[in-house]
Amino acid sequence: MSSLLPIVSLLLTIVVSLIVVRVATHALVLTGLSQQLARFQARSAFTGAGFTTSESEKVAKHPVRRRIIMLLMLLGNAGIVTAVSSLMLSFVETGEGVTGTLTFRILAMVVGVTILWLIARSPWIDRRTTETIEWALKRWTDLEVRDYSSLLHLSRGYAVVEFSVEEGDWLARRRLKELKLPDEGVVVLGIQRSSDEYVGAPLGRTELVPGDVLILYGPKEILENLDRRRQGSAGNWDHHKAVDKQREKEAEESLMHEASPQEQGIE
Structure with a gap:
């Protein structure tokens, strides 16, 4: 089982990353961005893609949105480094002997990622997650600060x-x-x-x-x-x-x- 720990770590990193992006998306929506634009900006910041668009300028000029994006950049860098490290460790043999073949490890990782992808694409889970995140953000934050000048x-x-x-x-x-x-x-x-x-x-x-x-x-x-x-x-x-x-x-x-x-x- 020790050989599967890096794969489990990788899957947990992906889960946390999905949750972080989802929370950031709804936080940006609460500041006045559309759902589609907020999702694009959150994923762009988390992955470090850094697209330069007029919408990105609107985000940079808004103080609340800017803080959300900066936090996403920091968490994104940490998440990517962790994911890469876990992926490398998944295929490094330990000194305790081989407990699983390379094929088994690849299969375990593919199955795990596929399950997470299906869960992330589920409309029912998306609705329930959205409701929970929006309730939590409105309950414990003051992010509902609309940029009416831009809107x-x-x-x-x-x-x-x-x-x-x-x-x-x-x-x-x-x-x-x-x-x-x-x-x-x-x-x-x-x-x-x-x-x-x-x-x-x-x-x-x-x-x-x-x-x-x-x-x-x-x-x-x-x-x-x-x-x-x-x-x-x-x-x-x-x-x-x-x-x-x-x-x-x-x-x-x-x-x-x-x-x-x-x-x-x-x-």
Whole structure:
């Protein structure tokens, strides 16, 4: 049995590595990354592949994600060295005599790795592992720190602003469904009432009154125009121009999407 100890050590190293990568993946997801991107970055850091992409820059600029990646790099180096050492020892004869043939050792290692691979690919185990890891991370860490600036693309012409509704504003004393702000590319995230009531994700029937503070998300230039917009024909005209501009933008994006080689299967 002593000759199998290095193989057991190798399999345990692989198990620990899979768990570490899985935990790191869900930790990155809690900071705002997508599941696919988080998995790619976790595996890249753990294996030391070091891909240089725009997504990697986002990870490096985020303090929490950067700490996770640095820890993965350290654990990855230790894990790879341990795995290689165990693999070499698996095929080195000891002085106590041969207790198993080379074929038996290779077979034991292949069977063990195959079983681990099947377990890692199991959807049921993946769901249960995901639930357990997410519960543990939320229970014992404060990793739920979203990079909202990156998520909302605030550096690409979009902004989140607070907008105070005053008497005479184009928005004042009108319902959201009448304003049709989404047609301009503007989303009302919430309303802080003067009575300290907060309305999150308000519905179309919600009426805006002077004293309300709106939290708006949309293109910067549209938000700036909305801040200056007053009641009357001039305000309505600004609304129509903003709607036309948003439609032109959507049409351009649609054309770009249709012309994309990937979408048409052209390499």
